[in-house]
Structure formats: structure tokens, C-alpha cells
Amino acid sequence: MSGSPSLLDELGTLEKEALAAVEAASTPGELEAARITFLGRKEGRISGILRRLGEMDPAERPRVGARANEVKKALQEALDRREEALATGRGTPGAEGPDLTLPGRAAWIGGVHPVTRVIDDLVEIFRELGFTRARGPEAETEWYNFEALNTPLDHPAADEQDTLYLKGGHLLRSHTSPVQVRVLEQYEPPIRILAPGMVYRRDTFDATHTPAFAQLEGLVVDEGVTFVDLKATLAEFARRYWGPDTKIRFRPSFFPFTEPSAEVDVKGGDGEWLEIMGAGMVDPAVLEAAGLDAERYTGFAFGMGPGRIGLLRHRIPDLRLFLENDVRFLSRFARP
Numbered sequence: 001m002s003g004s005p006s007l008l009d010e011l012g013t014l015e016k017e018a019l020a021a022v023e024a025a026s027t028p029g030e031l032e033a034a035r036i037t038f039l040g041r042k043e044g045r046i047s048g049i050l051r052r053l054g055e056m057d058p059a060e061r062p063r064v065g066a067r068a069n070e071v072k073k074a075l076q077e078a079l080d081r082r083e084e085a086l087a088t089g090r091g092t093p094g095a096e097g098p099d100l101t102l103p104g105r106a107a108w109i110g111g112v113h114p115v116t117r118v119i120d121d122l123v124e125i126f127r128e129l130g131f132t133r134a135r136g137p138e139a140e141t142e143w144y145n146f147e148a149l150n151t152p153l154d155h156p157a158a159d160e161q162d163t164l165y166l167k168g169g170h171l172l173r174s175h176t177s178p179v180q181v182r183v184l185e186q187y188e189p190p191i192r193i194l195a196p197g198m199v200y201r202r203d204t205f206d207a208t209h210t211p212a213f214a215q216l217e218g219l220v221v222d223e224g225v226t227f228v229d230l231k232a233t234l235a236e237f238a239r240r241y242w243g244p245d246t247k248i249r250f251r252p253s254f255f256p257f258t259e260p261s262a263e264v265d266v267k268g269g270d271g272e273w274l275e276i277m278g279a280g281m282v283d284p285a286v287l288e289a290a291g292l293d294a295e296r297y298t299g300f301a302f303g304m305g306p307g308r309i310g311l312l313r314h315r316i317p318d319l320r321l322f323l324e325n326d327v328r329f330l331s332r333f334a335r336p
């Protein structure tokens with residue numbers, strides 16, 4: 001009786017050790033060494049135990065023999081599995097190569113904001129037409145934002161309702177048109193500039209209005225510039241941006257700083273008319289406010305909202321999406 005529990009215990013311990021050795025084998029050579037150590041006919045440790053069956057109570061021998069066969073079988077199965085795993089490259093962690101069946105992990109790619117993308121595309125088209133980029137401050141004086149643009153401070157457009165005032169006589173510019181005056185003061189004609197930038201109004205925050213939004217201002221001033229140049233330039237721009245079949249239409253309008261003034265609509269081959277900008281011939285009062293001879297020079301100006309153009313282009317239902325900084329939305333516009 002005395003021998004059997006200890007031989008059964010030894011078999012149990014041996015089984016654990018053997019299975020661990022098989023799992024730890026990371027080459028066919030190591031696996032073969034483990035096989036010989038445990039299952040080897042002469043020197044193998046299971047054979048060693050079976051050789052000691054003779055020390056045992058004959059009644060207990062069958063139990064130990066059966067257990068030894070179980071251990072042999074489990075070990076042989078483990079060896080086969082491990083051999084297969086090593087052959088197909090699915091070995092222990094660290095010993096294995098990359099798993100080529102896993103989906104790739106794409107690198108995070110930053111992107112230009114969709115409104116900035118629209119601005120860049122528009123500026124690029126106008127660059128081809130001879131325009132350069134200009135810019136002015138977002139904190140403006142009433143002079144540049146209104147008065148120099150032929151807009152008296154008691155004009156409805158200058159009404160405090162629309163405008164965000166800062167301390168010290170400044171306000172957040174309500175449009176990019178003040179850049180017209182700053183450029184006219186600084187440079188001699190011929191002038192052909194585009195001024196993109198943010199503008200601010202005390203507007204409601206809804207699907208089609210945001211209190212901060214981008215505008216793109218255009219200004220051309222030279223000797224002999226006429227309404228024909230305005231129409232031809234904007235028609236050419238529209239065809240380059242929306243496609244060769246695009247039509248444009250001018251509807252009479254009013255801006256204090258242009259005379260005559262128009263709202264400009266575009267229509268693609270299939271679609272409906274879309275209002276995309278205000279435009280007009282620069283009012284002589286603006287040229288004079290900037291110190292230019294209005295007898296000698298004429299010009300045209302236009303102003304559009306790249307955010308609105310982006311909405312139309314991508315069929316986005318709500319302007320606020322552009323301002324929420326939600327990468328799930330923004331990443332859809334990322335171009336590598």
C-alpha cells in the first residue's frame with residue numbers, strides 16, 4: 001500500500017512539469033529534448049517510474065499503470081500540438097513573428113479643417129487669375145469696419161445689435177471688407193487681392209448662422225476696371241470651382257461700399273440657383289477714404305462665405321458641425 005500514493009503523486013508532478021516543458025519549447029530541437037526527457041524508452045522519466053512498479057503492492061499496480069498511460073497520452077498530444085504550432089509559426093509570445101492576418105493599424109493623419117480647405121481651393125483658383133493673398137486684423141476700428149467703407153455709424157449695418165465691441169474703441173470686424181481699405185492705403189494700384197479671415201457678428205447660433213465665421217474678400221482696383229471685368233472674373237472663377245457648365249446670375253442689391261451692388265448666384269449643370277456672394281463696383285467714396293484718386297481708378301469687390309460654400313459642396317445640413325471640433329466629422333474630410 002505504502003508505495004502507490006507516492007508514485008501516483010510523482011506522476012501528477014511529472015505531468016505538470018512535462019506539459020510546461022513542451023509549452024516552453026520554442027524550437028523543434030527543444031521539443032525533441034523534452035520528448036526524450038519524459039517519454040524516452042530507456043532514460044525517460046515515465047519509464048523510470050514504471051520500472052519501480054515492482055516495489056508496489058500488486059493490487060495497486062493497475063491504477064499506477066493506467067495513470068502512467070494517461071500521462072503518456074496527454075504528453076504525446078501536447079507534443080503533437082506544439083510541433084504543429086512551431087511549424088506554422090504560432091509559437092510562444094516573443095518567439096512568434098508578426099500575425100499577418102490582423103487588420104492594419106493606420107497611422108493617425110491630421111487634416112486641414114474643411115472650411116480652410118475650401119478657402120485654399122478658392123484662393124488657388126484666384127491665384128491663377130492673378131490675385132495674391134492679403135490680410136488684416138480681426139480687432140478693427142470703427143473707421144475701417146464702417147466709416148471708410150462709406151457706412152456712417154448710425155447706418156443699420158453699424159448698429160450695435162450686429163457688432164461685438166471690445167474695450168478701447170475696437171470691435172471684432174463684422175466682415176473682411178476693412179481689408180480693402182487697409183490694402184488700398186498700403187499699395188499702389190494695380191491691386192488684385194483676396195483676403196480670407198474670420199469675422200464676428202452678434203448672430204444667433206443655428207444651422208445657418210454662427211457668431212464667428214470665415215469670409216473671403218476680393219478686391220481689384222486699377223485704371224479702367226469695369227463691371228465687365230467683375231462679371232468675367234466671377235464667371236471664370238465659378239466655372240473653375242463648380243465646373244465648366246456653371247452659370248452665374250447677378251441680382252441687384254445694396255452695400256454701402258459698392259455701387260452698383262449685386263448678390264451673385266451660381267447654378268451647376270443640374271442644380272438650382274445658390275446665393276454665394278455679395279459684389280459690386282467699389283464706391284468712389286471708399287477709394288477717396290483710402291487716399292486714392294477716384295477719377296483715375298475704378299475697381300470691384302466681392303465677399304463670400306467659404307463655410308456656406310463648404311455646406312453646399314459637401315451637402316452638410318448644419319453650419320455648427322464646422323465649429324464643434326468633433327473628429328468623427330472632421331476626419332471625413334482629411335486628405336492624406
Ligand code: PHE
Binds near residue numbers: 217302
Ligand atoms: N462685406 C459684405 C458682407 O459681409 C460682402 C461684400 C463684400 C459685398 C464686398 C460687396 C463687396 O456681407
